[in-house]
Amino acid sequence: MKVNHLEIDGCNNRKISIDYRFKETQKSLIPIIYVHGFKGFKDWGASNLIADSFANQGFLFLKFNFSHNGVTSQNLLDFVDLEAFGLNNYLIEFKELGIVIDWLEASELNIQFSKLAVIGHSRGGGITLLRSSQDKRIKNTITWASVYDFEARFPKDVSEWKETGVQYILNGRTMQMMPMYYQFYESFIENKQILDIPYQSKKIRQNVMIIHGTDDKVVPFSDAEFLVSLITNSTLVLIKNTGHTFDVKHPFEMNHLPENMVKVIDTSINFLLV
Numbered sequence: 001m002k003v004n005h006l007e008i009d010g011c012n013n014r015k016i017s018i019d020y021r022f023k024e025t026q027k028s029l030i031p032i033i034y035v036h037g038f039k040g041f042k043d044w045g046a047s048n049l050i051a052d053s054f055a056n057q058g059f060l061f062l063k064f065n066f067s068h069n070g071v072t073s074q075n076l077l078d079f080v081d082l083e084a085f086g087l088n089n090y091l092i093e094f095k096e097l098g099i100v101i102d103w104l105e106a107s108e109l110n111i112q113f114s115k116l117a118v119i120g121h122s123r124g125g126g127i128t129l130l131r132s133s134q135d136k137r138i139k140n141t142i143t144w145a146s147v148y149d150f151e152a153r154f155p156k157d158v159s160e161w162k163e164t165g166v167q168y169i170l171n172g173r174t175m176q177m178m179p180m181y182y183q184f185y186e187s188f189i190e191n192k193q194i195l196d197i198p199y200q201s202k203k204i205r206q207n208v209m210i211i212h213g214t215d216d217k218v219v220p221f222s223d224a225e226f227l228v229s230l231i232t233n234s235t236l237v238l239i240k241n242t243g244h245t246f247d248v249k250h251p252f253e254m255n256h257l258p259e260n261m262v263k264v265i266d267t268s269i270n271f272l273l274v
Contacts (some may be wrong), residue, residue, distance in 0.1 A: 001055060008103050010067030014084060017042065018099065020062035021055045030272060031111045033100060034037045034063040035093075037078075037122030037145075037219070039171060041071045045250040047209050049257050052183050053139075054264045059272070060111050072180070076254045077251075079176055084177035086166065089187040090127070090150055090195045097131045105137065115116045117272050122219060122244065123147055126197050129227070132208070133200035141208045142268050145216055145244050148223040149197050150188060158185055173250065188204055201230040208234040211264055213242040237267050 003021040010016040019042065022029055032054055036042055042063040054061040065071055070085035071078065079085060097118070103220060105113055117140040122126030125146025131139040147153065161167045161182050168177040188195055208231050212224035221238060228236040239260050247258035257265070 003075070007073055008099065010096050010099060012065035012067070012087070013069065015073060015127070016067050016096055017065040017071075017076070018045045018062060018100065018103075019051075019060070019064075020060060021051055022060040025058070027058070028110045028112045029058060029060040030110070031060045031062065031104060031113065032117045032119060032272070033097070033104065035097060035118060035120035035124035035128050036063070036069070037120075037124040039169075040121065040124070041065050041069055041076065043076050044256075045245065046247070046252040046257055046261065047246040049255075049267060050261065051250075053257065053262075054109055054269065056267050059269075060109065062100070062104065066096055068092055076182075079171065079174060081179065082176070082179055082218070087183065088180045089184045090130075091187050091191050092178050093127045094130055094195065097217045098135060099134065101131075101137055117142065119144065119268065121145060123150075126150055129197055129204065129208075129231075130195060130200050130207050131202045140204055140272055141204070141206050143224075143227070143245070144264060144270065145212055145219050146210065146223065146227065147197070147219050148201075148226045150195055151192070154185060154188070158182075159232055161185065165182065167173065198226075198230060201227060203231075204231050206233065207271075209237065209268065210234055211239065211267060213239050213244065213246055213260070215242055216242040216244045235271070239263055 005019045007015040020272045042065045062149045064170045068084045068088035118128045119142040121144040125143035228234045242260035246261040
């Protein structure tokens with residue numbers, strides 16, 4: 001297995017950390033870009049085992065950290081840059097997925113770029129759908145436990161947030177109080193059409209597979225059903241008796257993947273090889 005790490009320029013003079021892996025072969029490979037979700041990062045949980053699973057099946061699998069997700073290239077497993085986290089927003093993530101695609105397209109890797117696939121988990125699923133609707137370079141799109149509407153996840157009353165300039169979100173794993181500055185909401189409102197998942201989903205022409213757990217307590221599977229109703233060429237796969245991360249946790253200490261995550265991976269690979 002060949003694994004490479006690098007950094008590229010992201011938004012606001014911050015860096016995007018990337019790693020990609022593949023099995024060396026003469027054959028050109030189908031590339032996959034994986035997009036992490038809220039309070040996530042490219043090395044969360046079993047991400048490397050998941051990446052290996054795809055690479056072992058003949059894909060080039062690339063995952064990356066959004067420049068404002070709160071981890072750094074010096075500390076890939078902890079939220080040490082909470083200021084960056086607070087300054088993150090959906091528009092930055094939308095743009096940076098495009099920047100990563102730009103880099104991959106310009107690279108000299110032995111890939112079939114015309115078969116580019118994107119996989120997004122949770123909030124990352126929403127970003128992949130937005131990008132797919134507005135970026136024809138993407139051939140296939142897969143969402144894992146995706147949200148269906150960013151606006152619906154904002155508080156109905158933002159007056160206190162506006163007055164104080166910041167609200168804090170508890171990270172239950174690290175017990176950190178993670179800041180979200182009011183610019184997060186302002187940025188969404190100012191760029192609402194670009195970031196409106198229901199509106200943009202109706203314009204998606206790629207093949208889309210939507211995978212969701214029936215016991216997801218973070219994003220209910222009704223979100224997945226709603227997305228399927230909007231996206232023309234979409235397929236819904238429900239994984240029974242599993243939640244938002246398909247039984248993967250962080251830190252992940254096993255050397256094998258949970259059965260339900262294996263189902264997610266196998267379903268995704270079968271979809272991409274059709």
